[in-house]
Amino acid sequence: MVAETQLEILIRLLAATAEGDKNAFSRLYRLTSPKLYAVALRILRIEGTAQDCLQEAFLSVWRQAGSYQRGKAAPMTWLVTIVRNRALDMLRRQHHDLLAEDVELDMLIAPDTAVPFDRMAIDTCMQTLKAGQRECIALAYYEGLTHPELANRLDRPVGTIKTWIRRGLEQLRRCLQA
Amino acid sequence: MRYQDARVRELLAGEYVLGSLHGQARRRFETLLCRDPDLQALVNQWAQTLEPLNEHLEPVAPPPGVWSQIEQQIGTAPERLWSNVVFWRRLGVIAVAASVVLAFLIGIPPYQTPAPERIAFVTDATDKPVWLVSATPQSRTLRIKTLRPMNMPAGEFCVLWLVWKDGSNQGVTVLPDNMGVMSVKLPKAMKQDPNKAELVVTVETGDDAVTNMQGKVMFKGPWSEL
Numbered sequence: 002m003v004a005e006t007q008l009e010i011l012i013r014l015l016a017a018t019a020e021g022d023k024n025a026f027s028r029l030y031r032l033t034s035p036k037l038y039a040v041a042l043r044i045l046r047i048e049g050t051a052q053d054c055l056q057e058a059f060l061s062v063w064r065q066a067g068s069y070q071r072g073k074a075a076p077m078t079w080l081v082t083i084v085r086n087r088a089l090d091m092l093r094r095q096h097h098d099l100l101a102e103d104v105e106l107d108m109l110i111a112p113d114t115a116v117p118f119d120r121m122a123i124d125t126c127m128q129t130l131k132a133g134q135r136e137c138i139a140l141a142y143y144e145g146l147t148h149p150e151l152a153n154r155l156d157r158p159v160g161t162i163k164t165w166i167r168r169g170l171e172q173l174r175r176c177l178q179a
Numbered sequence: 180m181r182y183q184d185a186r187v188r189e190l191l192a193g194e195y196v197l198g199s200l201h202g203q204a205r206r207r208f209e210t211l212l213c214r215d216p217d218l219q220a221l222v223n224q225w226a227q228t229l230e231p232l233n234e235h236l237e238p239v240a241p242p243p244g245v246w247s248q249i250e251q252q253i254g255t256a257p258e259r260l261w262s263n264v265v266f267w268r269r270l271g272v273i274a275v276a277a278s279v280v281l282a283f284l285i286g287i288p289p290y291q292t293p294a295p296e297r298i299a300f301v302t303d304a305t306d307k308p309v310w311l312v313s314a315t316p317q318s319r320t321l322r323i324k325t326l327r328p329m330n331m332p333a334g335e336f337c338v339l340w341l342v343w344k345d346g347s348n349q350g351v352t353v354l355p356d357n358m359g360v361m362s363v364k365l366p367k368a369m370k371q372d373p374n375k376a377e378l379v380v381t382v383e384t385g386d387d388a389v390t391n392m393q394g395k396v397m398f399k400g401p402w403s404e405l
Contacts, residue, residue: 035238147201170193
């Protein structure tokens with residue numbers, strides 16, 4: 002008998018959750034919540050807010066599990082996307098950014114042949130970025146900082162920040178596709 | 180148009196996933212994203228690309244209270260319709276339940292009795308409710324309340340259809356783009372029971388928008404009985 006991989010387990014649990022199986026949902030939570038909580042905590046920084054975020058995100062997962070499309074995106078990417086978008090929304094609200102409405106990326110995992118890149122690949126490619134580019138990308142991803150916030154944090158003009166991010170992303174994509 | 184430039188699209192998608200796209204730019208991008216599957220695919224690719232960055236985060240077990248709260252919300256009082264998650268899922272709604280209930284309550288004046296027998300929330304690509312459609316018992320009138328304007332581009336509009344299991348359909352109306360409530364009389368000549376149809380919304384462009392379903396399906400969902 003072949004043991005299920007983590008990926009297969011998550012796919013199976015999501016499918017069962019879509020059918021309303023609470024045990025599967027509970028197991029999905031047990032398996033994924035430590036990582037997802039870490040993602041929320043890193044962006045929101047306040048434990049109570051991160052817990053609210055995790056709770057809302059999992060309620061979304063419970064309602065939307067049926068929209069997860071096997072083979073179109075890795076389950077963990079799908080889950081991280083839900084948590085990140087919830088966290089970014091909450092962060093923007095905290096910062097009184099009225100323009101950041103609570104639009105979700107949750108449902109936007111579109112059919113496509115996305116190539117999964119492993120951590121080693123992204124680490125290697127992150128190292129090919131210039132220091133400023135790398136710092137901008139890491140701060141934006143991990144902490145949800147906007148262009149002006151990055152400019153403030155790194156004490157650089159917004160224009161420089163925008164250039165760093167764009168060049169950093171371009172380089173990252175080139176490197177990962179190489 | 181700038182958004183058609185492949186390099187711009189690629190970068191905007193990257194910045195969107197990264198989280199650095201904000202304010203007006205983020206809102207514009209999200210509006211485009213709703214209608215653009217290719218852009219959604221780019222966003223998806225960036226989500227996959229950047230996700231391994233999270234491997235650097237040390238997993239942190241959330242306190243048990245979080246799961247208790249979730250469990251409470253999904254597992255109790257199934258007889259209470261408004262708090263029943265399965266009910267919401269059937270409606271295809273992911274918005275915060277309280278806000279939807281509020282929208283619903285606001286949408287139904289107190290003098291209007293009996294209460295609508297069937298309702299459906301029409302949601303957009305991000306599963307946000309955009310219109311609330313309700314039907315009163317024995318009436319061929321549908322009541323449509325705009326919960327959030329779609330801001331459709333010029334020349335495009337959302338059309339509501341009833342679609343039956345055998346594939347036949349009936350165009351109902353062009354859905355309003357402005358806030359407010361409208362009533363629509365269903366044609367008397369309909370051969371099938373509107374209560375047994377599914378609600379479908381498509382994005383149409385032609386003059387025969389309400390008679391000829393050709394556009395992309397934006398929403399599909401059943402009625403929910405109250």
